[in-house]
Amino acid sequence: MDTIKIKATDDTPEVILDANTGIMEISGKSLPEDVADFYEPILNWLDTYIQNPKSETIFNFKLNYFNTASSKSLFDILLKLEKMQDKGSVVLVKWHYPIDDEDIEESGAEFSDIVNIPFEHLGYDPE
Numbered sequence: 001m002d003t004i005k006i007k008a009t010d011d012t013p014e015v016i017l018d019a020n021t022g023i024m025e026i027s028g029k030s031l032p033e034d035v036a037d038f039y040e041p042i043l044n045w046l047d048t049y050i051q052n053p054k055s056e057t058i059f060n061f062k063l064n065y066f067n068t069a070s071s072k073s074l075f076d077i078l079l080k081l082e083k084m085q086d087k088g089s090v091v092l093v094k095w096h097y098p099i100d101d102e103d104i105e106e107s108g109a110e111f112s113d114i115v116n117i118p119f120e121h122l123g124y125d126p127e
Contacts, residue, residue: 008029028064
């Protein structure tokens with residue numbers, strides 16, 4: 001299975017999905033003009049990965065901004081991870097947030113309340 005690497009732009013996050021290591025990351029800003037078009041290949045890749053995942057999958061969210069439309073796609077990713085966990089895989093979400101950004105911190109808390117996946121909430125200094 002190929003690794004997906006999408007470089008960040010002014011409006012889209014960097015994405016790394018590595019089936020060989022089981023480590024995934026979405027980082028930066030997410031406000032693509034067409035959210036469905038941007039996230040569709042990511043969601044499709046996860047559908048394939050779920051069929052034969054690593055024994056442990058770690059998904060890092062390191063977003064410093066995302067719009068409302070992106071939050072739906074992030075939730076869809078989390079639902080796929082929850083499905084994978086329900087099939088017996090170990091899944092860990094690491095939610096990284098700037099320590100001075102309550103909105104991103106609260107979004108992570110809300111996501112972790114909705115899905116049944118272990119979350120680590122990790123504040124960092126954006127300096």
